Amino acid sequence: MTSPLDPPTILDATDRLAWRASAHAALDVALDHLDGIRGRAVWQPVPDQAKQALLEPLPREGQGLDDTVAAFRDSVLPYGNGNTHPRFLGWVHGSGTEAGVVAEMLAAAFNANLGGREHAAIYVEKQVIAWMRDLFGFPKTASGLLVSGTSMATVIGLAVARQKVLGQSVRSQGNGAHGLVAYTSAEAHSAIAKAFELLGLGSECLRRIASRDDFTLDVGALEAAIRADRAAGFRPFAVIATVGTVNTGARDDIEAIADIAAREKLWLHVDGAFGALAILSPRHKDRVKGIGRADSLAFDFHKWLHVPYDAGCILVRDGAAHLAAFSSRPDYLSGAARGLAAGEPWLCEYGPDLSRGFRALKVWMTLKTYGTDALGAAIAANCDLAQYLGQCVERDEALQLMAPVALNIVCFRVCPEGMDERQRDGLNGEIVMQLHERGIAAPSLTRVRGRAAIRVNITNHRTTAADLDALLAGVRMIADKLSVTS
Ligand SMILES: Cc1ncc(COP(=O)(O)O)c(C=O)c1O
Incomplete structure (x- = not known):
């Protein structure tokens, strides 16, 4: 029986067979893209025609799935970021x-909201958190949450640290004149200072401690800074160590920093954005020694576990403190003893988001599909390739290694005779741009101790030694051409 109140259209297709054919064809577009990845340029500029196609007015009439997929295939898919290459x-x-491609599709079909309640998706996220808690040696009472990435995970970890030191009133009354200070290395990621800004603590209260020659935090300088701050009346409350700094892959001495944190009663937050998962490689797990002593640990699945964007994680040793920092349950979100509204505590009580997507599925499927042995082996292979590239650089007199190869990152520069350091900075910047524009390879550019460096980060399970040879050949070819024309 139909009613005049029934919607004029529902969004599901009426021709079910045609819809399935279209959906399968769309999946083929995705699979074809991955099958052909090695044959394409790493990156190519977005042409005007594709940009123009993305300036159309808001469509009042639908164009159907086939045409919409074709628009994506023609105007978006060829001009990506290149990171699948x-x-x-x-x-x-x-x-x-x-597996990530399939997981995203299945998650969309399920369309679960993981803010809370009693349903199976919640148990998938809890399973992932429990796996990570055990992997990193956190106690059973620890808590965790999947988030957009390490930036958000850092905000959450430090919000719990702030609440621990300032007490529950910080949620109703704000920080007040807090006098709090915290410490991290000069090499730490900018996400940490941003977290201090967002929490209203201000980035000036984050002391940047000088790094040693190997780009790790200088532990002696940390102790001296804490002493000086206490003498000046400040309240040290946290220290942030990094496993795998973004510029060079350096690993702070977590054990030594954890000892200082314990002695000084500071919250220890570890930024393990990519480096933490080195724990999956039996040959490299020593490099994250002490990570289980953190009060909070932020890391990503979308980096070294290759889970499709976005997927990060925060673990907090004191699960009760984590809950106290974020829990908020107005009447319309109250729980129940049974039924769909059960399932206490809800996951929205561990972070700022109420509505939460099913990120956990792609993480769970990645771990189950490949297993930690294969994922760890891919990480180990990346570290071996970084060593290989570092040795190639050291063997070539025209190249200079700019930092020790601590994990998976190699920073180097081309140093032609007869150029001063500023000219070399310009040359290396131009080389990186041309590598991108010619579609040869996509390293990035950074500065190491103030000098431009070609930065090669290998968190890519598809990269081989031949790819690194091709990169170096490209660097030398462009450098030669530029030296002739300059
Ligand atoms: C060491 C480190 N910390 C934090 C971040 C920020 O992580 P995300 O981009 O997932 O927010 C990164 C990103 O590269 C990083 O390398």
Whole structure:
């Protein structure tokens, strides 16, 4: 029986067979893209025609799935960031997996909201958190949450630290004149200062401690800074260590920093954005020694686990403190003893988001599909390739290694005779741009001790030694051409 109140259209297709054919064809577009990845340029500029196609007015009439997928295939898909390509070597990007493609599709079909309540998706996220808690040696009473990335995970970890030191009133009355100070290395990621800004503590209260020659935090300088701050009347409350700094992959001495944190009663937050998951490689797990002593740990699945963007994680040793920092349950969100509204505590009580997507599925599926042995082996292979590249650089007199290869990052520069350091900065910047524009490889550019460096980050399970040879050949070819024309 139909009613005049029934909607004129529902959004589900009426021709079910045609819809399935269209959906399968769309999946083929995705799979074809991945199958052909090695044959394409790493990156190519977005042409005007594609930009123009993305300036159309808001569609009042639908164009149907086939035409919409075709628009995506023609105007978006060829002009990506390139991080699924084996010679994408820039910043710190994961390279994605085929299981991730399927997981995203299944998660969309399920369309779960993981803010809370009693349903199976919640148990998938709890399973992932329990796996991570045990992997990193956190106690059973620890808590965790999947978030957009390490930036958000850092905000959450430090919000719990702030609440621990200032007490529950910080939620109703704000920070007040807090006098709080915290410490991290000069090499720490900018996300940490941003977290201090967002929490209203101000980035000036984050002391940047000088790093040693190997780019790790200088533990002696940390102790001296704490002493000086206490003498000046400040309240030290946290220290942030990094496992795998973004610029060079350096690993702070977590054990030594944890000892200082314990003695000084400071919250220890570890930024393990990519480096934490080195724990999955039996050959490299020593490099994260002490990570289980953190009060909070932020890391990403979308980097070295290759889970499709976005997927990060926060673990907090004191689960009760974590809950106290974020829990808020107005009447319309109250729980129940039974039924759909059960399932206490809800996951929205561990972070700022109420509505939460099913990120956990792609993490759970990645771990189950490949297993930690294969994922750890991919991490180990990346570290071996970084060593290989570092040795190639050291063997070439025209190249200079700019930092020790601590994990998976290699920073180097081309140093032609007869150029001063400023000219070399310009040359290396131009080389990186041309590598991108020619579609050869995509390293990124950074500064190491103030000098421009070609930065090769290998968090890519598709990269081979031949890809690194091709990168170096590209660097030398462009450098030669530029030296001739300059
Ligand atoms: C060491 C480190 N910390 C924090 C971040 C920020 O992580 P996300 O981009 O997932 O927010 C990064 C990103 O590369 C990083 O390398």
